[in-house]
Amino acid sequence: xxxxxxxxRTDAAPPPRSPGRAAFRLAVPTVSGVVRPRLxxxxxxxxxxAFLAFSVETAVGDISLPLTDVMRALVGAGDPGTELIVRxxxxxxALAGLLVGVAFGVSGALLQTVTLNPLASPDMIxxxxxxxxxxxxxxxxxxxxxLSTQALGLxxxxxxxxxxxxxxxxxxxxxxxxxxxxxxxxxxxxxxxDYLLARGQRFQAQAALGWLVGNLNGxxxxxxxxxxxxxxxxxxxxxxxxxxxxxxxxxxxxxxxLGTRVQAVRVAVLLISVxxxxxxxxxxxxxxxxxxxxxxxxxxxxxxxxxxxxxAGLTGAVMVLVSDLIARKLVPDTxxxxxxxxxxxxxPVLLWLLVRANRAGSGG
Amino acid sequence: xxxxxxxxxKGPRAVLLLALCGAALLAxxxxxxxxxxxxxxxxxxxxxxxxxxxxxxxxxxxxxxxLPRTALGLATGAALGLSGxxxxxxxxxxxxxxGILGVSAxxxxxxxxxxxxLGIGTVHGYVWFAFAGAFAASVLVYLLGGLGRSxxxxxxxxxxxxxxxxxxxxxxxxxxxxxxDALNRYRFWSxxxxxxxxxxxxxxxxxxxVVGAVLALACAPGLNSLAxxxxxxxxxxxxxxxxxxxxxxxxxxxxxxxxAVIGPVVFVGLVVPHIVRVLLQAAGxxxxxxxxxxxxxxxxxxxxxxxxxxxxxxxxxTEIQAGILVAFIxxxxxxxxxxxxxxxxx
Numbered sequence: 094x095x096x097x098x099x100x101x102r103t104d105a106a107p108p109p110r111s112p113g114r115a116a117f118r119l120a121v122p123t124v125s126g127v128v129r130p131r132l133x134x135x136x137x138x139x140x141x142x143a144f145l146a147f148s149v150e151t152a153v154g155d156i157s158l159p160l161t162d163v164m165r166a167l168v169g170a171g172d173p174g175t176e177l178i179v180r181x182x183x184x185x186x187a188l189a190g191l192l193v194g195v196a197f198g199v200s201g202a203l204l205q206t207v208t209l210n211p212l213a214s215p216d217m218i219x220x221x222x223x224x225x226x227x228x229x230x231x232x233x234x235x236x237x238x239x240l241s242t243q244a245l246g247l248x249x250x251x252x253x254x255x256x257x258x259x260x261x262x263x264x265x266x267x268x269x270x271x272x273x274x275x276x277x278x279x280x281x282x283x284x285x286x287d288y289l290l291a292r293g294q295r296f297q298a299q300a301a302l303g304w305l306v307g308n309l310n311g312x313x314x315x316x317x318x319x320x321x322x323x324x325x326x327x328x329x330x331x332x333x334x335x336x337x338x339x340x341x342x343x344x345x346x347x348x349x350x351l352g353t354r355v356q357a358v359r360v361a362v363l364l365i366s367v368x369x370x371x372x373x374x375x376x377x378x379x380x381x382x383x384x385x386x387x388x389x390x391x392x393x394x395x396x397x398x399x400x401x402x403x404x405a406g407l408t409g410a411v412m413v414l415v416s417d418l419i420a421r422k423l424v425p426d427t428x429x430x431x432x433x434x435x436x437x438x439x440x441p442v443l444l445w446l447l448v449r450a451n452r453a454g455s456g457g
Numbered sequence: 458x459x460x461x462x463x464x465x466x467k468g469p470r471a472v473l474l475l476a477l478c479g480a481a482l483l484a485x486x487x488x489x490x491x492x493x494x495x496x497x498x499x500x501x502x503x504x505x506x507x508x509x510x511x512x513x514x515x516x517x518x519x520x521x522x523x524l525p526r527t528a529l530g531l532a533t534g535a536a537l538g539l540s541g542x543x544x545x546x547x548x549x550x551x552x553x554x555x556g557i558l559g560v561s562a563x564x565x566x567x568x569x570x571x572x573x574x575l576g577i578g579t580v581h582g583y584v585w586f587a588f589a590g591a592f593a594a595s596v597l598v599y600l601l602g603g604l605g606r607s608x609x610x611x612x613x614x615x616x617x618x619x620x621x622x623x624x625x626x627x628x629x630x631x632x633x634x635x636x637x638d639a640l641n642r643y644r645f646w647s648x649x650x651x652x653x654x655x656x657x658x659x660x661x662x663x664x665x666x667v668v669g670a671v672l673a674l675a676c677a678p679g680l681n682s683l684a685x686x687x688x689x690x691x692x693x694x695x696x697x698x699x700x701x702x703x704x705x706x707x708x709x710x711x712x713x714x715x716x717a718v719i720g721p722v723v724f725v726g727l728v729v730p731h732i733v734r735v736l737l738q739a740a741g742x743x744x745x746x747x748x749x750x751x752x753x754x755x756x757x758x759x760x761x762x763x764x765x766x767x768x769x770x771x772x773x774x775t776e777i778q779a780g781i782l783v784a785f786i787x788x789x790x791x792x793x794x795x796x797x798x799x800x801x802x803x
Contacts, residue, residue: 212550212557212615260792270795273551273731277792280724284784288777291648295637298644306630382623389616429631436627440620447613447620448604 132395132404139394139407143191146414150187151179153418189312189377190413190431192320194387196373198409199331201384202391202400203366206338207359208272214385215370218275221379222282223253224371228378229286229301233293242304243316243375250371253278258363271363307380307432309417316376323372327365328406334362335402342399381432383409386439393446412439470740471748478755482531485762489527490519493769497523529659530651530762530779533715534725536666538757539673540711541726542733542750546680547704548618549611554727555712557618558705561721562625563594564713568646569632573639583642584658584717588665591713597621599705610687614701649720649780651765662714669710673750676704680746722761722780728791729757735794760787 152163158175165171166179201214215221227249228242261274286305290298337358340348348355370384387409388400395404416434423429490502495518501511502519510516537555544553555561567590571583602610602617633640679700682690690697712726733752734744742748764782771777 210550211612212553212619260796263796269551273795274792276727277788277795280727280784281788284724284781284788287644287648288781290644291778295641298640299634299637302630302634302640306627306634381627385619386623427635430634433627433631433634436623437631440624440627443620444601444617447616448601 129395129397132397132401135391135394136404136407139391139404139411143194143407143410143414146411146418147187147191150190150414150418151183153422154178154183185312185314185317186309186417187414188317189309189320190417191410192317192324193309193373193377193380194383194408194410194413195328195406196320196324196369196409197380197384197413198387198391198405198407199328199402200366200369200373201409202388202402202405203331203335203338203362203369204384205388206335206399206402207341207362207366208269209342210272211389212385213272214388215366215374216379216381216384217279218272219253219257219278219282220250220275220367220370221374221384222279222286223256224250224374225305225379226282226285226289227252228304229289229293232301232304233289233297241315243319246378247319247371247375249282250374251367253282254367254371303430304378305432306430307378307383307435308430309377309413310428310430312377320372320376323368327368330361331365331369331402334358334365338362339399378430378432380413381436382439383412383435386435386443387412389443390439390446393449471737471742471745474736474740474742475748475752475755478752478759482755482759482762485759485766486527486531489530489762489766490523492766493518493523494774525659526651526765527762529718530765531758532659532663532666533651533719533722534758534761535754536669536711536715537722537725537761538729538753538755539670539750540708540715541728541757542730542746542753543673543676543680543704543708543711544726545730546676546683546746546749547611547701547708548615549684550615551731553615553618554723555708555716556622556721556723556726557615558708558712559594559598559618559621559625560591560709560712561716561723562622562629563590563592563597564588564716565643565647565721566590566594566625566629566632569629569636569639569643572642573632573636576638581658584662587717588662588713591716592709594621594625595705595709595713599702646720647780648778649722649783650778651719651761652776652778658718662718665710665714669707669714670754672703672707673711676700676707677746677750680704680750684744684746720778720780722783724780724784724787725757725760728787729753729760731791732756732794 148160148163151167152158152160156178158166158178162171162175163179163183166176167184169176171179197215204213204215204218205211224246227245231242231245257271257275257278260278261271263270286301290301293301337353340351340353341355341358343351345355373380388405390412391404391408392398392400394408395401412435413431416438417431419438420429420431420434423434487499487502490506491497491499497505497515497519501515502523504511505516505519506524510519540555540560541553544555544558545551547553548557550557564587567586568583570590571577571586577583577586598614598618598621601621602614629643633643679690679695682693682695683697683700685693687697715722730749730753733749733756736752737744737748760783761779764786765779767786768777768779768782771782
């Protein structure tokens, strides 16, 4: 993997300018950093797109509502009927899509940065597979007595994450070892899931597969609140730590020389990434491809050499919301799971960006 | 790149390693012939193979069940091991396995289509669909990975593979979720099994596997140069494009053939090359692809056969699919290995 130096790092010299990569250095001591117009513009654009998709998501359904009525209902000024539909039915679904997208996007960006591997995502290192095994076991073996699907998913994801970390620990960890151990755990979990799918009844297999691709049907506040709390706690930490992870791109020794506490940063970033993925998967299942693709798409949109966490989160939100809209509208009378559409939609976008970024000469 | 003197010292140790793995494989083949719903003592197996069966039932079991099954494990295991090693070298990514190039996903999608849309329900019928799907998907990945100015790079190839895999997985799920028959076939095929495949299926796919293996082994010296990076490889006179095309064709033939018959057993291709690298390092040979590829081809069927035998023994009188036990045997072993050694970091 080539590691490009992001222009305009914190040294005293003015940042080198390269075409298309303008950067301004903030001189205010307390908020020193670099503002990149392209990154800001991309983030704003994505935020607008996410907001639009979110609004449309609350407006369409069996009864389509005008956007103005939806807005009024959201702030509590609409008529009771509209408010009921919007607040109890539409809003949870739209919010779930938004939050899950952000969680997977940020989670993937952090993981890809800390492991220096563009293929690393929570789908790759066993976290979502752990959730999958637990949920499918619940459906097929009837282990879900007293436990909801999301509790099982969370339990499975966290168990897998702890397992990966404990097994990868040997006088410290490296990104490389975590990824390889994670792949091992992921495949063990996948096999267990395959076994359960083959063992179960047809209707159980169908229910399990529906969950395994990621689904926003019938979300309620009960599923959203835990994810919202997690995001509120972990997102600020993720954005702060995102800056520190960039020095890891230069290699461990250089990062240490620049004063980064490599091991501590790695542990913190992994914990945050795992937490976001686990709660995301618990809320909507492992919505296929978002954690892997959103960071890569964000990186190419922003023109950076690493996946920027906030941009990746917004990209994830747009991916999930737009996909869910298509999933609901594409086939009449059937609600396709959103994960089917994220894969079908996300893949061409990623491919197009891969090709285009290369044509522009900024590498693949 | 060692001098010839150094190479001469390494040669015998690598040959010894290959011989040891070969011996392990022979032993597993013997066990695979002996164990099953009805155990046959090794002596009787031997006599049956020589044409002096102790009784007609043993003769029948050995020739029509155990031997084809063992041969299937040998051939598909070797194919998966080779293509895994090749894939990791081509994409320069230790996470790469035949699943990543879209091969397995292409096969899976074709199987679901054959069952769900065309109503084809037998292995005989859908083996060609699986093969065609594998082929189409990997050609697509390679073309997409090669679009743009600088052509194919390892990262682009791997990302294109993951993107196409995800696309196909989504489409597969869509068909499987709307068609219960397709889902039913799919979930048994995707668990990966050596059982109940008649020998004709293997014979039909075997030519493709052989051609793939020859192409793969011919790539080995080029892969050694490729490991040093594109620029160095080019300056050493390597024709990058040629090696990549040859490699991708080999991966397609090997994985496509294996996956079509036994289902997407991907763990073998991912793990075995890592294990072989550790063994080579321990033997002081280093990551030389001229040894890595043949050793992977010998060790991978060991893992597959061991899993198949274990699956027969654990769940008697039924059995657990080999593809599932591969992960349960290979997974912990792989993790232990990752922990114990400093793997050669890329």
